[in-house]
Amino acid sequence: MPDLIFDVQNVSFAYEEGGPLAVRSLSLQVPKGAFYAVLGQNGSGKSTLAKLMNGLYLPTEGSVSVCGMDTKDEKHTWDIRCRAGMVFQNPDNQLVATIVREDVAFGLENIGVPTEEMPGRIEQALRDVGMTEYAERAPHLLSGGQKQRVAIAGVLAMRPEAILFDESTAMLDPQGRREVLSAVKRLNRELGLTVIWITHFMEEAVDCDKVFVMHSGEIALSGTPREVFAREEALRALRLDVPPMAHLAQTLREAGMPVQDVLTVEDMVREAKRLCR
Amino acid sequence: MFDNITLGQYYPAQSVVHALDPRMKICLLVLSIVAIFLAGNLLAFVPVMAFLALACKMSRVPVKLLIRGLKPLRFILVFTFLLNLFFLQGETPLLNLGFAVIKKEALILSVHYALRLVLLVLFSSLLTLTTAPVTLTDGLERLLSPLRVIHFPAHEMAMMMTIALRFIPTLLEEADKIMKAQTARGADFESGNLIKRAKAMVPLLVPLFVSAFRRAGDLAMAMEARCYHGGEGRTRLRVLKMAKNDYLALGAMGLLIACVVLLSRVY
Ligand SMILES: Nc1ncnc2c1ncn2[C@@H]1O[C@H](COP(=O)(O)OP(=O)(O)OP(=O)(O)O)[C@@H](O)[C@H]1O
Ligand SMILES: [Mg+2]
Numbered sequence: 327m328p329d330l331i332f333d334v335q336n337v338s339f340a341y342e343e344g345g346p347l348a349v350r351s352l353s354l355q356v357p358k359g360a361f362y363a364v365l366g367q368n369g370s371g372k373s374t375l376a377k378l379m380n381g382l383y384l385p386t387e388g389s390v391s392v393c394g395m396d397t398k399d400e401k402h403t404w405d406i407r408c409r410a411g412m413v414f415q416n417p418d419n420q421l422v423a424t425i426v427r428e429d430v431a432f433g434l435e436n437i438g439v440p441t442e443e444m445p446g447r448i449e450q451a452l453r454d455v456g457m458t459e460y461a462e463r464a465p466h467l468l469s470g471g472q473k474q475r476v477a478i479a480g481v482l483a484m485r486p487e488a489i490l491f492d493e494s495t496a497m498l499d500p501q502g503r504r505e506v507l508s509a510v511k512r513l514n515r516e517l518g519l520t521v522i523w524i525t526h527f528m529e530e531a532v533d534c535d536k537v538f539v540m541h542s543g544e545i546a547l548s549g550t551p552r553e554v555f556a557r558e559e560a561l562r563a564l565r566l567d568v569p570p571m572a573h574l575a576q577t578l579r580e581a582g583m584p585v586q587d588v589l590t591v592e593d594m595v596r597e598a599k600r601l602c603r
Numbered sequence: 604m605f606d607n608i609t610l611g612q613y614y615p616a617q618s619v620v621h622a623l624d625p626r627m628k629i630c631l632l633v634l635s636i637v638a639i640f641l642a643g644n645l646l647a648f649v650p651v652m653a654f655l656a657l658a659c660k661m662s663r664v665p666v667k668l669l670i671r672g673l674k675p676l677r678f679i680l681v682f683t684f685l686l687n688l689f690f691l692q693g694e695t696p697l698l699n700l701g702f703a704v705i706k707k708e709a710l711i712l713s714v715h716y717a718l719r720l721v722l723l724v725l726f727s728s729l730l731t732l733t734t735a736p737v738t739l740t741d742g743l744e745r746l747l748s749p750l751r752v753i754h755f756p757a758h759e760m761a762m763m764m765t766i767a768l769r770f771i772p773t774l775l776e777e778a779d780k781i782m783k784a785q786t787a788r789g790a791d792f793e794s795g796n797l798i799k800r801a802k803a804m805v806p807l808l809v810p811l812f813v814s815a816f817r818r819a820g821d822l823a824m825a826m827e828a829r830c831y832h833g834g835e836g837r838t839r840l841r842v843l844k845m846a847k848n849d850y851l852a853l854g855a856m857g858l859l860i861a862c863v864v865l866l867s868r869v870y
Contacts (some may be wrong), residue, residue: 332626377824380828382824382827383826404830407827407828407829407830408830411828411829412825414821414824414825414828416821418773418818419817419818419821419822419825420821420822420825421769422739422765422766422822422825422826423737423765423769423771424736424765424768424769425737427840428840428841431840432826432829432831433829433830434838434840435837435838435839436829436830436831436832436837436841437830438837438838439838440838441838441839441840443843444838444840445840464772465769466769466772466773466776480829481829484829484830502612503824507655545609549788
């Protein structure tokens with residue numbers, strides 16, 4: 327078996343004892359270096375799943391292990407949260423300090439990294455997200471995308487294996503969204519960082535390794551983006567849209583044009599060229 | 604509307620006073636208060652004022668800015684001064700105003716009390732003018748941390764202050780936004796008497812509080828995800844170190860207190 331970062335086994339979770347299950351017998355394995363996207367309509371259990379994956383919540387049933395450590399084992403709690411960092415949705419509500427540098431240091435301070443070691447790790451983390459020149463700024467003066475990149479730097483400084491992104495682009499403008507997503511993709515490519523990318527935006531999921539679509543606490547669809555987005559009917563039944571280009575391809579196919587395998591604008595251009603020949 | 608609220612009154616500059624250790628500056632403030640209360644006569648205030656003037660000069664803070672710290676207190680100052688002037692006991696009549704007689708002793712004491720208050724405010728202003736809020740919080744945490752043995756939550760208090768400092772601009776921004784939204788729907792925050800205006804604040808405060816609580820929940824979750832678990836075993840990015848200047852300043856303060864005591868005795 328390849329190095330598993332996350333191993334979710336038959337997990338169920340209810341917010342109240344005996345209450346409705348927010349996640350139900352769900353299993354998910356995430357190998358090292360993967361870029362997985364999780365989609366699903368509001369209330370389908372995406373955030374709950376993410377919080378189960380770094381021990382913020384403990385499963386009611388089943389087990390979650392991170393790098394081989396069970397989240398239920400209390401002595402691993404902090405180790406697990408170092409390995410699996412998390413970036414949340416609202417950029418304003420996750421920065422703690424009044425200066426960017428100090429916010430990046432927050433996690434390091436919490437896990438007791440020696441003072442001499444901190445500046446190096448902070449510089450490195452800020453460089454990795456391209457925020458070096460903002461080190462001395464106050465967070466509230468940054469744009470949304472910049473704040474999210476600072477939040478990522480704060481997690482990166484702790485040298486995690488994986489980062490869970492819970493709709494981290496939902497509150498950003500298109501510019502900020504591109505900024506953050508491309509930074510994350512680069513981290514995944516260059517540092518081999520494992521990424522769980524929860525999102526509402528279909529087009530953000532088109533070039534990841536695997537897509538999981540959640541519906542009332544379960545994984546309703548999964549596979550490569552091509553496999554998943556080809557199933558327009560199933561997605562519509564789950565109240566999700568397919569990416570615009572996939573939809574266009576579907577319409578063209580219905581009109582009798584044999585376009586295949588289209589998710590992005592580039593794919594469409596390629597198919598168009600092929601058909602024109 | 605909220606543009607003119609600046610946080611604290613920190614005046615950024617490169618100076619020896621700015622560079623002092625915040626712990627030392629807090630101690631110096633406490634000692635200067637001691638000096639002010641030890642001053643037994645007006646003459647004894649002279650070295651205190653000289654010390655303040657010197658400190659202000661070395662800090663490069665414009666005197667005007669320092670004096671501005673007194674502005675909110677101007678009414679209380681004048682009021683207590685007049686009250687003391689008319690009602691304190693004395694022997695030697697100085698001036699007969701017809702409805703009251705001002706006594707020499709009363710005048711001296713009133714000036715004394717007023718000076719005390721003025722100096723107290725000026726010394727604390729100098730501290731906040733020359734120390735960034737975060738640094739001040741840091742200093743306070745470290746000064747109070749020995750009190751942990753009696754379960755005083757020094758770290759928690761400092762963390763609370765840091766979070767407050769971080770979120771005040773965010774909440775102000777939000778208040779501004781809500782206010783504009785309510786104004787657009789016909790709410791009126793500017794006119795009417797005090798009660799009417801206070802009532803108009805309700806539709807502003809309710810959403811603000813609701814959102815503040817949501818933020819608090821989010822923040823707690825984010826802090827936990829970043830391994831925050833209290834002050835136990837925590838290291839710090841910035842370590843405070845006392846330097847030569849800190850001890851020099853302490854020595855100067857010692858001398859000041861000696862001078863004040865001496866002048867109060869002799870005269
Ligand atoms: N703190 C909570 N207490 C009780 N129930 C909750 C809580 N948080 C979420 N739930 C419920 O759990 C279910 C899953 O919620 P979750 O937040 O995981 O969904 P989500 O997929 O992240 O939705 P969204 O897209 O809106 O973020 C929902 O039915 C929700 O009502
Ligand atoms: Mg969610």
